[in-house]
Amino acid sequence: MAGTARVAPHNSPVNSTANPTARPSVPGLVGVALLGTKFMGRAHSNAWGAAGKFFDLPMPVSQEVVAGRDIAQTHAFAQRWGWRQATGDWRDAIEDPLVTLVDVVTPNNVHREQSIAALEAGRHVACEKPLAGTLAHAREMAAAARKAKKCRTFVWFNYRRCPAVSLAHQLVAEGRLGRLFHVRATYLQDWGGPSTPLLWRFQANKAGSGAHGDLNAHIIDMARFVTGLEFQEIVGAIEETFVKEREVIEPAAAAPVLSPSGGKRRPGKLGKSTVDDAVLFLARFKGGAVGSFEASRLATGNKNRNTIEVNGELGSVSFDFERMNELRWWDNTLPQRLRGWSTINCTEAVHPYAGSYWPSAHLIGYEHGFTSMAADIVKVLGGESPVVPLPDFEDALQTQAVLEAALMAARKRQPIRVRDVLKG
Ligand SMILES: NC(=O)c1ccc[n+]([C@@H]2O[C@H](COP(=O)([O-])OP(=O)(O)OC[C@H]3O[C@@H](n4cnc5c(N)ncnc54)[C@H](O)[C@@H]3O)[C@@H](O)[C@H]2O)c1
Numbered sequence: 001m002a003g004t005a006r007v008a009p010h011n012s013p014v015n016s017t018a019n020p021t022a023r024p025s026v027p028g029l030v031g032v033a034l035l036g037t038k039f040m041g042r043a044h045s046n047a048w049g050a051a052g053k054f055f056d057l058p059m060p061v062s063q064e065v066v067a068g069r070d071i072a073q074t075h076a077f078a079q080r081w082g083w084r085q086a087t088g089d090w091r092d093a094i095e096d097p098l099v100t101l102v103d104v105v106t107p108n109n110v111h112r113e114q115s116i117a118a119l120e121a122g123r124h125v126a127c128e129k130p131l132a133g134t135l136a137h138a139r140e141m142a143a144a145a146r147k148a149k150k151c152r153t154f155v156w157f158n159y160r161r162c163p164a165v166s167l168a169h170q171l172v173a174e175g176r177l178g179r180l181f182h183v184r185a186t187y188l189q190d191w192g193g194p195s196t197p198l199l200w201r202f203q204a205n206k207a208g209s210g211a212h213g214d215l216n217a218h219i220i221d222m223a224r225f226v227t228g229l230e231f232q233e234i235v236g237a238i239e240e241t242f243v244k245e246r247e248v249i250e251p252a253a254a255a256p257v258l259s260p261s262g263g264k265r266r267p268g269k270l271g272k273s274t275v276d277d278a279v280l281f282l283a284r285f286k287g288g289a290v291g292s293f294e295a296s297r298l299a300t301g302n303k304n305r306n307t308i309e310v311n312g313e314l315g316s317v318s319f320d321f322e323r324m325n326e327l328r329w330w331d332n333t334l335p336q337r338l339r340g341w342s343t344i345n346c347t348e349a350v351h352p353y354a355g356s357y358w359p360s361a362h363l364i365g366y367e368h369g370f371t372s373m374a375a376d377i378v379k380v381l382g383g384e385s386p387v388v389p390l391p392d393f394e395d396a397l398q399t400q401a402v403l404e405a406a407l408m409a410a411r412k413r414q415p416i417r418v419r420d421v422l423k424g
Pocket of ligand 1: 035036038041068069090105106107108110128129130156157214
């Protein structure tokens, strides 16, 4: 095994000098390798650890190995989050014979290389969103997934697994909204003010785009998931970078900064931000519905305001992640004197996922979406069906094409058909 920098956590059954090949692989076990150790590294570690506690899974999960760039930090991370081993070399983790699934939680520009290497090594891959920083990378990843016929791919569009969003998907699929007219989606945050330094998220060569790939990716996926409709055309778009320069920081200091950061720019060496801070666009869906989408990191006062509303002939649904346990519902088939917005507390056992957690109205939070997704991944690998559909690389390529079409519409100032973008 090349470049081994393997360190076993002291509370691990594997000691620090163990040769991983000495331990036989266990059939019927999902052996996970996690690549990345920060924000999503924590969310995913928690999910892999919790999935089998809350859900009846067809196979147990083993948190085999975590890969990070700083071996001391990765070692500490492994101990804290229950990984059997830590390595400073992600290739080493992929090649571990006990690993059957590779979980990619690194910046967007790294997704392609890591995912393709994992598929070529015969591993299933669960990759964070957006599928890639660019459509070209996403295409290569989808092609590699098609080629790796024995491997399954998954993309962490975690908001699909909020019980309220899953319920909205079910209500539309049951025809309860009838013909769909409008999709109105926003994903608004406010941590990207002038005092936020030049993190990888502001560098196009690492992130691909800014708020667009980070946030619009989620609401494009949610719109496709909830409505079952595909985008036909981006009719017009605005791409804006409000903060053109940001303080350059050492890579080691590039911790996630997702807290308010208004105010003045910090002193120090400045570098150019090469991504958008906000992208807004209008879309037409196949079948005639229309939609508006807005993503921003400078929407002061909005912390993680991921919203979607769908209006149909027979009813409407409305979701706001800041009240994530609730789905607002308008039933247009009721007698007129009874019509009004009702708020469904989606915590009953009859609601998707909710019954796996706590009793009625004992609310769930952000991390549960990841736990529910990890559980669904294991179900699929064990031959069972997920509670609601899971996006794979092919599915996420559609979302990536919509992202690309919106940027093209903004830059060319003209409508762009998604079909033409996908054809290349
Ligand atoms: N699903 C969601 O809601 C959600 C939320 C946040 C981030 N994300 C996505 O998750 C991914 C990671 O984001 P994050 O917030 O965890 O970022 P982060 O900056 O917190 O962590 C990135 C990790 O990748 C490692 N890394 C960076 N460059 C690397 C390289 N070249 N090789 C190997 N490792 C490298 C870093 O050391 C770190 O451990 C991104 O694709 C992002 O879009 C998804």
